[in-house]
Amino acid sequence: MSLEHHPEPEATCPTCGRAAAYCVCEFITPIATRTKLLILQHPQEPGVDIGTVPILKASFPSSLIRTGLSWPNLKKVLGREVENQRWGVLYLGSVHVENLPKERSLFVVDKKGDPRADQEQALQRLEGIVVLDGTWSQAKTLWWRNAWLLKLSRLVLRPARHSIYDKVRREPRKGCLSTVESVGEVLSLLEGRPDIQEGLAKPLRELVERLAKTRPRGSGPQRRHRGGARRRRPQ
Numbered sequence: 607m608s609l610e611h612h613p614e615p616e617a618t619c620p621t622c623g624r625a626a627a628y629c630v631c632e633f634i635t636p637i638a639t640r641t642k643l644l645i646l647q648h649p650q651e652p653g654v655d656i657g658t659v660p661i662l663k664a665s666f667p668s669s670l671i672r673t674g675l676s677w678p679n680l681k682k683v684l685g686r687e688v689e690n691q692r693w694g695v696l697y698l699g700s701v702h703v704e705n706l707p708k709e710r711s712l713f714v715v716d717k718k719g720d721p722r723a724d725q726e727q728a729l730q731r732l733e734g735i736v737v738l739d740g741t742w743s744q745a746k747t748l749w750w751r752n753a754w755l756l757k758l759s760r761l762v763l764r765p766a767r768h769s770i771y772d773k774v775r776r777e778p779r780k781g782c783l784s785t786v787e788s789v790g791e792v793l794s795l796l797e798g799r800p801d802i803q804e805g806l807a808k809p810l811r812e813l814v815e816r817l818a819k820t821r822p823r824g825s826g827p828q829r830r831h832r833g834g835a836r837r838r839r840p841q
């Protein structure tokens with residue numbers, strides 16, 4: 607009998623903060639990208655063992671993670687001058703990806719959610735991306751409480767793959783991905799590097815397998831209500 611399959615229940619990993627049974631740090635390889643990454647995390651999001659932000663943090667050591675509900679503007683968050691249009695914010699909102707043209711999977715959309723005419727140009731100009739981390743309704747809250755996000759280039763992704771994280775946490779709409787999967791797809795597309803997505807999928811797959819064994823979907827307190835506008839997370 608191997609000891610590593612029976613960790614002490616109270617043991618936590620100093621790097622990711624997860625219980626040892628859910629630590630997937632050994633599956634993570636740091637990835638260098640030219641696109642900068644800013645993650646705005648809803649304060650209620652971090653469920654330590656289930657959260658995917660630690661995977662992003664370790665995979666992209668130069669990423670910036672901010673936890674909160676609102677910030678005055680991008681310049682304040684980054685602490686330097688920025689050109690808003692050179693940053694993309696990934697937010698699906700009420701856009702129906704199935705109605706978007708089929709020839710591409712990453713779109714820059716206007717305020718109405720329609721694809722802009724200058725797709726390639728707008729994508730090539732991007733210096734960084736902002737990702738909202740949380741449940742569907744938490745991301746929506748972040749979107750509405752930070753009006754400055756409207757000044758950025760809004761990105762919409764039509765995922766090429768199904769979510770593997772969906773095993774653990776049901777997404778509210780078909781085709782939704784977890785934060786880590788969305789980031790993987792977007793950065794892979796922007797940089798033409800499938801290895802980014804592959805690199806992120808490895809630890810996520812491992813985490814999902816471990817979580818699924820101990821907390822099947824829908825059985826735990828982390829269950830995401832469909833359309834969950836009034837979701838409550840027990841502490």
Ligand SMILES: [Zn+2]
Binds near residue numbers: 619621631
């Ligand atoms: Zn760890």
